[in-house]
Amino acid sequence: MSDTPTLFSTQRLGALTLPNRIVMAPLTRCRAGEGNVPTPLAALYYAQRASAGLIVSEATQIVPEGQGYPSTPGIHSDAQVAGWRRVTDAVHAAGGRMFLQLWHVGRISHQTFQPGEALPVAPSAIAAAGQAMTRLGMQDHPVPRALELAELPGVVESYAMATRRALAAGFDGVEIHAANGYLLDQFLRDKSNQRSDAYGGSIANRIRLLDEVVSAVTAVAGEGRVGVRLSPENTFNDIDDSDPQALFHAVATMLRGRVEYLHVVEGEDRKTTGEPRVDYGSLRTAFGGTYMACCNYTPERAAAALEAGHADLVAFGRLYLGNPDLVTRIRLGLPLTRSDAKTWYGGAAKGYTDYPVASTLEG
Numbered sequence: 001m002s003d004t005p006t007l008f009s010t011q012r013l014g015a016l017t018l019p020n021r022i023v024m025a026p027l028t029r030c031r032a033g034e035g036n037v038p039t040p041l042a043a044l045y046y047a048q049r050a051s052a053g054l055i056v057s058e059a060t061q062i063v064p065e066g067q068g069y070p071s072t073p074g075i076h077s078d079a080q081v082a083g084w085r086r087v088t089d090a091v092h093a094a095g096g097r098m099f100l101q102l103w104h105v106g107r108i109s110h111q112t113f114q115p116g117e118a119l120p121v122a123p124s125a126i127a128a129a130g131q132a133m134t135r136l137g138m139q140d141h142p143v144p145r146a147l148e149l150a151e152l153p154g155v156v157e158s159y160a161m162a163t164r165r166a167l168a169a170g171f172d173g174v175e176i177h178a179a180n181g182y183l184l185d186q187f188l189r190d191k192s193n194q195r196s197d198a199y200g201g202s203i204a205n206r207i208r209l210l211d212e213v214v215s216a217v218t219a220v221a222g223e224g225r226v227g228v229r230l231s232p233e234n235t236f237n238d239i240d241d242s243d244p245q246a247l248f249h250a251v252a253t254m255l256r257g258r259v260e261y262l263h264v265v266e267g268e269d270r271k272t273t274g275e276p277r278v279d280y281g282s283l284r285t286a287f288g289g290t291y292m293a294c295c296n297y298t299p300e301r302a303a304a305a306l307e308a309g310h311a312d313l314v315a316f317g318r319l320y321l322g323n324p325d326l327v328t329r330i331r332l333g334l335p336l337t338r339s340d341a342k343t344w345y346g347g348a349a350k351g352y353t354d355y356p357v358a359s360t361l362e363g
């Protein structure tokens with residue numbers, strides 16, 4: 001009997017049994033309603049994709065200060081919890097499972113998003129190159145305010161509070177967003193973290209905030225309901241590290257036995273890169289639990305990664321935008337629809353809930 005996994009093998013994830021190894025990656029769509037509340041259209045969009053083994057929601061700000069883009073949903077108000085409850089109910093009714101991605105953008109923001117038009121916060125007062133999309137048009141990211149040591153317990157608690165709210169909204173678990181140059185990634189990497197206290201300097205110090213967030217979130221949700229997303233090579237949002245292999249090996253080791261899955265953006269997000277600067281196999285071994293790979297996977301490469309033991313789960317980002325029934329299309333070898341990048345962010349149903357399913361062909 002061979003137990004070589006395929007994309008259609010089941011996978012235990014905490015108390016869940018995923019019916020397949022195909023994950024919908026987190027995808028920001030900038031379509032939340034008034035008060036950054038998910039709309040009924042979001043419930044339809046996610047329910048259309050419920051055949052995924054697991055859905056990871058679009059990044060969702062845990063506090064108002066965590067926002068850096070227009071119309072991204074939050075999980076800090078009662079109205080947002082109610083909006084998300086509509087989404088999780090629709091996904092569960094359609095037979096799916098869904099985690100919420102917990103997000104704080106840190107310095108990748110602008111005063112116009114901040115309560116009281118305050119400066120965005122970050123590990124250090126270092127501006128990110130690049131611009132924010134604000135109601136005043138594109139604006140440079142400002143020099144952020146470095147968080148005081150005394151403020152960090154409050155940041156950690158805001159992850160715990162958001163987790164409580166996510167569970168109240170009916171999510172099956174949460175994914176801590178420590179990737180793509182946002183707050184937790186800003187603490188991890190030495191280009192953006194130049195603190196001289198216990199949260200900066202050595203690798204042990206730079207991973208401390210994530211370590212504390214993991215403790216706080218798992219204390220609320222239980223370790224079986226928590227994943228962590230990392231992007232060791234990504235330079236998106238002006239982020240970098242002098243030794244990504246050592247840093248992310250330490251992070252994976254720190255996470256071992258403490259969370260249910262490790263989700264890794266392998267490479268430069270949305271770009272084809274050359275030789276990897278990080279040995280992902282070594283991260284997987286250091287973590288020791290369920291490993292979810294993402295970034296530029298085709299169905300063929302994903303199947304090969306599972307078969308080779310490189311990954312347990314594969315998350316698809318762009319393919320899920322245009323193919324709500326991606327699982328069926330892969331299973332039947334049907335053509336895949338390329339999504340229209342002009343409708344990725346903002347707007348309404350067009351390019352969001354109007355991609356057709358091919359499952360009528362299934363007989």
Ligand SMILES: Cc1cc2nc3c(=O)[nH]c(=O)nc-3n(C[C@H](O)[C@H](O)[C@H](O)COP(=O)(O)O)c2cc1C
Pocket residue numbers: 025026027028029057058059101177179180229265269270294295296297315316317318319344345
């Ligand atoms: C429109 C769009 C929105 C995205 N939003 C998020 C997000 O909210 N959180 C996140 O961690 N990554 C986000 N990503 C990155 C994807 O999750 C994924 O890592 C990336 O698309 C690479 O995977 P792919 O090659 O399968 O598309 C986004 C990507 C796209 C294209």
